[in-house]
Amino acid sequence: MRATIIHAPGDIRVENAPEPTITAPTDAVIRTVATCVCGSDLWSYRGVLPIAEPWAIGHEYVGVVEEVGSEVSTVRPGQFVIGSFVASDNTCPNCRAGYQTSCLHAQQVNGAQAEYVRIPIADGTLVATPEQPDEELIPSLLTLSDVMGTGWYAARAAEIRPGSTAVVVGDGAVGLSGVIAAKELGAERIIAMSRHESRQKLALEFGATDIVTERGEEGVARVKELTNGVGADSVLECVGTQESMRQGLQSARPGGNVGFVGFPHGTQIDGQELFFSHVGLRGGLAPVRSYLPDLIQRVFDGRINPGKVFDLSLPLDQAAEGYKAMDQRRAIKTLLRP
Numbered sequence: 115m116r117a118t119i120i121h122a123p124g125d126i127r128v129e130n131a132p133e134p135t136i137t138a139p140t141d142a143v144i145r146t147v148a149t150c151v152c153g154s155d156l157w158s159y160r161g162v163l164p165i166a167e168p169w170a171i172g173h174e175y176v177g178v179v180e181e182v183g184s185e186v187s188t189v190r191p192g193q194f195v196i197g198s199f200v201a202s203d204n205t206c207p208n209c210r211a212g213y214q215t216s217c218l219h220a221q222q223v224n225g226a227q228a229e230y231v232r233i234p235i236a237d238g239t240l241v242a243t244p245e246q247p248d249e250e251l252i253p254s255l256l257t258l259s260d261v262m263g264t265g266w267y268a269a270r271a272a273e274i275r276p277g278s279t280a281v282v283v284g285d286g287a288v289g290l291s292g293v294i295a296a297k298e299l300g301a302e303r304i305i306a307m308s309r310h311e312s313r314q315k316l317a318l319e320f321g322a323t324d325i326v327t328e329r330g331e332e333g334v335a336r337v338k339e340l341t342n343g344v345g346a347d348s349v350l351e352c353v354g355t356q357e358s359m360r361q362g363l364q365s366a367r368p369g370g371n372v373g374f375v376g377f378p379h380g381t382q383i384d385g386q387e388l389f390f391s392h393v394g395l396r397g398g399l400a401p402v403r404s405y406l407p408d409l410i411q412r413v414f415d416g417r418i419n420p421g422k423v424f425d426l427s428l429p430l431d432q433a434a435e436g437y438k439a440m441d442q443r444r445a446i447k448t449l450l451r452p
């Protein structure tokens with residue numbers, strides 16, 4: 115089969131690789147229908163995360179079950195399935211509390227930018243769609259395996275309630291998905307912070323009511339201006355830098371909440387500042403498995419269309435170009451078709 119291998123920073127190759135097989139009775143192998151490049155894949159691509167040896171990259175996928183191990187009972191060959199980027203049993207105490215990415219038996223899913231992928235603990239990890247989806251639903255379903263679920267978690271962690279005011283920091287695929295989540299959860303005012311025209315347009319289409327182009331102190335001042343001087347009820351921090359975290363914490367009102375899902379790179383939080391802000395903070399690796407049944411239904415019902423974050427679609431063999439386009443910010447997110 116064809117699989118995407120990262121050899122070194124900037125060095126992505128689609129190569130022949132052995133097809134994955136069932137290695138544990140709880141595994142499934144799926145034929146990938148669509149996969150994509152994640153913002154977090156770029157950390158390896160840019161050399162921020164070291165690459166000790168070439169490895170099969172990719173953790174976002176939808177596909178058709180090809181084969182299951184003898185202990186798999188909730189999915190069967192032929193079903194169209196979506197799963198999280200972290201495999202989880204969905205039965206341990208952490209899973210039952212809704213934190214499947216902290217599953218006591220969690221395993222990272224890798225190698226998804228390929229024609230076939232092995233999914234561990236398939237019963238807990240994969241969710242089958244109610245029927246075979248129409249072609250046009252596939253990009254939206256694919257976002258549920260990471261970015262849309264992550265935006266949803268940011269909105270939940272920020273405790274968005276009907277009628278509330280939300281700020282979304284970050285206009286990447288996760289931030290844009292966060293706008294969708296804020297709208298679905300009933301936020302009345304959604305302030306998207308973005309300086310890119312095409313992304314502003316998509317944010318407005320997804321439900322943003324205001325765009326703030328300023329950053330840092332000026333961005334905070336602009337949010338305060340829009341919120342009667344007090345700040346927002348909920349802030350979704352979807353970047354992970356020191357600047358975005360500061361901006362997030364300072365944009366929330368006392369008693370407000372920040373949901374932070376941007377993977378932190380060198381962020382520091384001042385204890386005393388947090389103490390006096392009265393701002394609640396929750397985040398981490400999004401338990402997207404928790405939201406799959408609900409979000410699959412919203413996609414099938416046509417309520418949400420997060421697949422619009424894919425502004426580049428390429429055959430799998432052109433994965434290298436897909437990475438380059440995202441790295442150079444020519445594309446928000448690249449979909450790959452095996």
Ligand SMILES: [Zn+2]
Nearest residue numbers: 206209217218
């Ligand atoms: Zn678990």
